[in-house]
Amino acid sequence: MILKNVVQKNSYYDSATLMLLSSKVGQHIGSTKQVAVMMGSDMNKDIMRASGLLAAEGEAANPNDLIFAIQAETEAIIEEALAMAQEILNSRSAKMEQQDTQVVKTVADAAARLSDPKLAVVSLPGKYAVREVKKLLRENCHVLLFSDNISCEDENTLKDMALERDLLMMGPDCGTAVINGVGLGFANKLRRGNIGLAAASGTGLQEVMTLISNFGGGISQALGTGGRDLKEVIGGKMMGHCIKLLQDDPETDVMVVISKPPAPSVMERMLHQLQQSQKPTVVCFLGGDENMDANGLYMVHTLEEAACKALELAKVGRPDDLRQGHDPLPAMAQTLREKLDAQQTNIRGLYCGGTLAYESMLLMKQALGDVYSNIALDARLALDGTAPSQGHTVLDLGDDAFTVGKPHPMIEPSLRGERLLQEALDPSTAVILFDVEIGYGSHENPAHVAAEEVAQAKAILAEQGRQVIFIASICGTYEDMQDYATQKGLLEEQGVVVLESNAQAAQLAILTVSK
Incomplete structure (x- = not known):
């Protein structure tokens, strides 16, 4: 293999742009592990060095320099990849000029x-x-x-x-927000409406917003706080401000708050503030105390139910249609179970969205007992992201253990492929549970990538004379640019069972392995 670093002096690009660029060039040469396009900061050089992609030219780069690091079989492939990367950056610059973007x-x-x-x-x-x-x-x-x-x-x-x-x-x-109808970060094409949200959770916020939009409601505002805001050390400072803004917003009639359980003192202040509101409020503390005294608030325990309750309170949309998605799951599970042999008892969850992974882990734990994970709350169930799975396992593939020097899997979902094949070939695996994210910022055709990975796994399994059940949900709206129906169709062509919400997908997986 030949390694080449090319340094472009004093050329700054943000990390999101460069992750997308690395992904596209990596796909072109057949491996995202052999491409890194990064600024020349010390931290980025450490990442490239650890990945075996840093050469002398890159070592000499300054923080304001752009490093193209590519490893391939031939010089011709490297030069083609470099030309492609430069063409993408030039095209981006030209587009900005056409749009009269001021740099x-x-x-x-x-x-x-x-x-x-x-x-x-x-x-x-x-x-x-x-x-x-x-x-x-x-x-x-x-x-x-x-x-x-x-x-x-x-x-x-x-x-x-x-x-x-x-x-x-x-x-x-903070990965996503919607301000006055304008999506920021990883965003979706949403209906405008009278439901406002505040969340310390990126894909959790996206899941609730997109379900509200898909089932006839609309979003006024969606404000993010960052994942640490509700910890004791930060004290819920920004969540309190977001709640006040939604309470004062004339476009917001119903409020939704989403997070993991806050620190006790933060929760007390937060609930007191919410209880003073004149607006009906849905609260989803994923993994929180199910017996908590609501005292006028609408406490729910899944992201799907947060969307349903918000639609009900806003008196819009079709919440019952969303809830009825659970009705056929027992019969579906019985049919799927008949395809498995006695050894196949475990669920393996492979998630791009961290909050969706967390929700599935909680639902599985409640129904099935111990669940191993790289985001486990119980230290004895903690699993190093690179270690083999044990029993029921849920992995957040967006965790640092998987993404150091690589694009986030919402940007480059092919990073899941190697692990998906590994789990499929484990004789104890019954169900592989996964998510697909669409919308602005996400991969342009993520279901195509996932479908190819499933097809590869199924071909090997067929040679072994056995099957694994693949269950997925799509986090996105029917109007997103990747086209929800097309994405769903690509998965279903490979026999993947696609459900409307992450909670429904997790529930079907649970029922399938339950005796």
Whole structure:
């Protein structure tokens, strides 16, 4: 194999753009593991070095330099891949020029060119992001902070600055939001309506929003806080502000709050604030106490039920149609169970969406007992992401153990392929449970990638004379650019059972392995 690094001096691109670029070039040469297009920061060089993709030219790069690292069998393949990468970047620049997009190099320059900047999305390495977010907040600009690797101390500082100015500071590691109908980050084509949401969860927020939209409701606002906001160390600062904004928003009639269970003191303040609202409010604490005193709030325990209850309270849409998706599951499970042999007893969940993985893990634990996972709450069930699965297993493939130096699997779902084949060939595997995300920012045809992986696994299984059940849900709207119906059809052509929600998919998997 030949390794080549090409350095483009003083050429900054954000990490999301470069992850998409790495994915496309990797697909072109047949392996996303042999391509890295990154800025020359010390952390990125460490990642490339660990992946065996850093050469002397890349070692010499500065943080403002762009490194193209490609490994292939021949120089010709490398040159073709480099040309493709450069063409994509040039095309992006040309498109920005056609759209009259102004390119600036500083926050001060951007603020000077805009008469009254309102909102900024920040995707920078953590140590640079904090500095730039401070500048934006001083310009009285709301911020969605996509970046991670921000310390709790810095997060508190940024959120305190924002609250002093009555601003949003959504993040760090905030992947999605909707402000006045405009989607930010990983977003979907949603109906406008009267349901407002606040969440410390990315794909959890997407799941509820898309189900509301698909079943006849609409979204007024959807605000993210970042995953740590409800921990004791942050104190729910931004969640409290988001709730107040929704309470005051004339377009919002019904509110939905989504998160893992907050720290006890944070929960007490949060519930008190919600109980003062004149607007009906749905609360989904995934994994929370099912006997919690609602005291006027509508407590639910799955993302699907959060969507259903919001539709009911808003007096719109078809919540009963969504709930009725559970009715045929027992009969379906009986039919699927007949395809399995006595050895096949385990569910293996392979998820791109972290909150969807967490929800399935909780549902499986409640019904089946121990579930091993790289996001397990019980230390004795913790599974290193690279270790073989045990018993029932759910993996969050977006976790750092899988994504260091690689695109997130919502951007590049083929990263799931190797693990899917490994699980399918385990004689104890009965069901492989997985998700497909569509919408802005996600892969352009994720179901095609998944369908090819399932077909490969099924061909090998057929030679062994046995079957594995594949069950999936699609997180997205019927109107998303990848076309929901097409994505569903691609999966069903390979025999994948596709259900309307993650909760339904997990429930069918549970019923299939239950005696």
